[in-house]
Amino acid sequence: DAKTTQPPSMDCAEGRAANLPCNHSTISGNEYVYWYRQIHSQGPQYIIHGLKNNETNEMASLIITEDRKSSTLILPHATLRDTAVYYCIPRGGNEKLTFGTGTRLTIIP
Amino acid sequence: GAVVSQHPSRVICKSGTSVKIECRSLDFQATTMFWYRQFPKKSLMLMATSNEGSKATYEQGVEKDKFLINHASLTLSTLTVTSAHPEDSSFYICSARGDRAYEQYFGPGTRLTVT
Numbered sequence: 534d535a536k537t538t539q540p541p542s543m544d545c546a547e548g549r550a551a552n553l554p555c556n557h558s559t560i561s562g563n564e565y566v567y568w569y570r571q572i573h574s575q576g577p578q579y580i581i582h583g584l585k586n587n588e589t590n591e592m593a594s595l596i597i598t599e600d601r602k603s604s605t606l607i608l609p610h611a612t613l614r615d616t617a618v619y620y621c622i623p624r625g626g627n628e629k630l631t632f633g634t635g636t637r638l639t640i641i642p
Numbered sequence: 643g644a645v646v647s648q649h650p651s652r653v654i655c656k657s658g659t660s661v662k663i664e665c666r667s668l669d670f671q672a673t674t675m676f677w678y679r680q681f682p683k684k685s686l687m688l689m690a691t692s693n694e695g696s697k698a699t700y701e702q703g704v705e706k707d708k709f710l711i712n713h714a715s716l717t718l719s720t721l722t723v724t725s726a727h728p729e730d731s732s733f734y735i736c737s738a739r740g741d742r743a744y745e746q747y748f749g750p751g752t753r754l755t756v757t
Contacts, residue, residue: 576735579746630746
């Protein structure tokens with residue numbers, strides 16, 4: 534499994550874009566980059582995933598560098614409900630989802 | 643996204659008793675289910691993986707005789723914590739995956755407290 538590095542914590546002002554970085558320099562060619570988040574005392578929630586192209590859905594955008602060694606999750610207009618721990622997880626095919634320590638994002642009113 | 647439910651959401655039991663936690667996929671068929679455990683302020687740790695109708699595959703260090711997993715149907719998996727002890731107190735989270743491997747959904751979790 535590819536190892537990931539995420540900042541342990543970040544703050545973002547409400548209404549601003551939250552940009553969460555992730556380094557995954559050992560990612561292999563068949564591994565997608567998945568992002569999940571966990572709000573306090575709840576199960577993780579799927580956000581988005583991508584292989585090499587940038588992706589966007591109703592929750593977020595995912596920017597993957599051309600060499601695939603890092604990615605950034607963008608929450609375009611952060612709200613207080615976006616306060617959570619965000620996990621970046623490389624995963625290929627039917628592999629297990631292995632959670633690292635993630636980034637604790639706090640949205641400031 | 644798809645819905646995965648867990649029951650109960652909270653349970654308190656006495657040391658030495660057994661506790662069963664149910665995990666259901668409500669709107670899709672889960673060919674694979676996963677059980678995770680999470681201690682306070684820590685990340686999720688995978689305990690075991692189960693495929694419908696097969697024996698579960700346990701992660702290293704997880705006692706299969708203590709954490710009994712049954713995945714008898716495509717919508718239900720159960721985790722039984724046998725002879726629970728206070729150190730088993732934790733947040734247990736199940737996850738379900740269907741035919742499309744990229745879609746994996748998590749339940750809301752069960753908080754177990756052993757007194």
